[in-house]
Amino acid sequence: MALNGGHGFGPGYEGREVFWNAHSYEAVLFFFTAIALVIFAYGIYRRWRMWKALGLPENRTDKAGERIKSLLVNGLLQARTFRESYAGIFHGLIFFGFIILIFGAAIDATQFHFGLPFFHGSFYLWFSLVMEIFGLAVLAGVILAVIRRYVWKPDLLGYRGKPDNRPDDAIVLLLIALIIVTGFIIEALRLHVNVNVDGFTWEHWSFAGYLLSKTLAGVDIGTTMTLHKIMWWGHAALALAFIAYIPYSRLLHIITTPANHYLLSLEPTGTLKPIEDFENAESFGVGRLEEFTWKQIFDSDACTRCGRCQDGCPAYLSGKPLSPKKMIQDIKEHWEDRAAKILAAKALAKKSGGEPEIPEPDKMLVGEVIDLHELWACTNCMYCMENCPALIEHVPKIVGMRQYKVLMEADFSPELQLTYRNMENNSNPWGIGAHLRGEWAKELGIKTLAENPDVEYLFYVGCAGSLDDQGKKVSTAFAKILQAAGVSFGILGEEEGCCGDSAMRGGNEYLYQTQAQMNIEVMNGYGVKKIICTCPHGYNALKKDYPHFGGNYEVYHHTEIIAKLIAEGKITLKKPLEGVTTYHDSCFLGRYNGIYDQPRNILKSVPGTRLVEMRSNHRKSFCCGAGGARMWMEEDIGERINDMRTDQAIEAGAATIAVGCPFCLTMMADGIKDRGKEESMKSMDIAEIVWRSMDLEKATTAEEAKEE
């Protein structure tokens, strides 16, 4: 073929030959592509069998519309990945770069095979430019990733300061980089010929390849053509290797992570699926891997070890053995081992015609694969799930395994046993006489529903609000706000029981359900429709979990109601709040229920408020340490979580830590004490701050007024 003859391109009809210098290779390339695809398909098939090998059934394919939306938002648009700037950007560069390049390669191949005339004129020029840019984007992405993983080495990519870099990580980055680099080299070699022999004048549109081709000055055309052939095959081989390597490497996440986006839970955040039949079930919770649902197991194959879960996990950061990333990886390793053995046993049985003899696991899931200290360190704060770009669901797995320890083995910490006994006997975690529940309200003239059921709201006070000294102050402040605003409400008094959240999250589903059913029976008996909770744990349980047992109510958190009363002008805030204030997001308000703004808006409505944010806030907020039944357990490993959070408030220069949760209130107060800051700092509930600012409290003596 003549080098300069018959290409027909020229100014106004810019373009290039596709498969230039490689015309006769199409069939060979197709052959190798077929081999790569077979290797890919076999890998996926093998994985598919492993996904199907074990796990309980669960429906995650209903409501296709919502699932496709998640796939588009989280997969195609990378919404969650972009929440982190550095990692989001480099992943975006590689991801979008690859999509465009694959698209470009497809246009190339189509044009060549079908002889479709895409490649000329301004379309060609712009196409060249775009491909150039995205090629560089991928390269830039890889460089950023390499710098982060191998130079910067952030802890989230490792575990406790030790990097967790596997050969696979390097191979994948190298593969991507080489595909791009060889692509540019081919282009440079071609341009060297196109410019010098064919007289192309539009080469600068392919600016990167063109610049690279400048280095070839003086290389003779024959050598260039040979080098081009070699590089062309090198590039093709790398691209095909990439495809074939997908199912056998971390590249599998190209498939499993979007699949996980599609298979997302459509339940409200943090809802736990109730155990349904206590009477007839033979086992409860998850003691063995196969007691997870297939989706819970599949989750672990969607994990890319990005470590975002670990990066803000209060248990991990305070030095406890739990890392959500490690947990998911440990489950994955266990699953790979179990699935392979189960499949082998089934294959053997098929051959011999008997029943498969499935070997016992080498390691117990609970206690060995997942250490018990890991299991009980979780505060259910939802940081991991809220920040996982793959939508992996860590918390329900932990609760499932806790259920096994509590319900099946009754093997758990003595402090928690005492808490549960207290809840059984007196329906509160402290075991204070159940008849004392309504005492706090007596002086305030608040009626119970038994006395007057004809009210708009039930104020579900909760255990802390009813029985804890600090909690009672919050209940009192909030009740006074409601009274001042003329809101019609009542309480259940002695008839109220514990919401059961700590039992549920501590794995005692049976106790939780007895508490929930007791409350629902009472509330439904009074025809309750609207409920206000001052404790986010009760709020979350009543709102999301009680509907499973026939308790359907409109449930509000007191910050929602106070924000509404302020907006409607029903209450006026007068007295200024001195000093700097910071707001601590309760996990069960923020990440669980998306209530971030109302508490902050309330604080901003208080005259003179100087509101600052702590280092961790909103959905990346740091737990106080009390969720997930941790409130009732000793914290004897690592640093105290509440002290770490208090340090963040100190660092922010706050004098007041405003909270919207009685657990957080206690934890922050303890943190302030531990840090010896009682003189200069205090923790207060939003309701207390608002009631104080309303300035309606009649001081009893002149001295007390002075103390204020």
Added chain:
Amino acid sequence: MNIVACVKQVPDTEALIKVKADGSGIEEGGIKWVMNPYDEFGVEEALKLKEKFGGEVTIVSVGPARALETIRTALAMGAEKGIHISDPSLDNADAYNTAKALATAIKGLSPDIIFCGMRAIDDDAGQVGSVLAELLDLPSVTVVTKLEVEGTTVKATKAIEGAQVTYETSLPCLITAAKGLNEPRYASLPGIMKAKKKPVDVKDAAALGITVEPKAKVVKMTPPPERAPGKKIDGADPAEKAAKLVKLLREEAKVI
């Protein structure tokens, strides 16, 4: 090993106790009933011995219909069967008659070892265990905090003022359990479910062939006097407040 553990249903320590207007006893409405905590130590020790030596644990309780719930609690912890002695004549019976009923029911079981709580937290009598041992003509060690059984030898330790003393006796015998003996287990959910189907033999006084002739009876029950409210001392300065406090402590409280 054939083991018996006696349990009593008592009001929860946190329950609000109201004395009946006629002083004959307490109002039972609204009370949360639980297993006497000392009996729980007995049940736990019985279960531990069973797990070590095999055999079965029988729970025996004297009490009205509601006491069945407490027997089920012990069955949920792991005991095999229950005997519920329920007869109106035994409601609020004195220690002797309670022990007599228990002895009659237990005799036929010919147990190797019997556990009772050191006392019940409701009436604090602390007699049933010892009387029962006497009626069954068994050796007994009371207020036990540590127990070792080897062959038929029993070593039981109890705390006395400033020391610990270990007694040696032999099976069959009766032990009354004290705090420190063990940590009672939390019942597993399958345990709770199975307990609902375990056999409980209900017997009244006639079935046992006993008649209740009280040796002691409650004459009158009165609530403790209500605590007087606290007093707040006002004064212009700390010196004046201190002076007032001293005066009150001397003249009203008569403590200095």
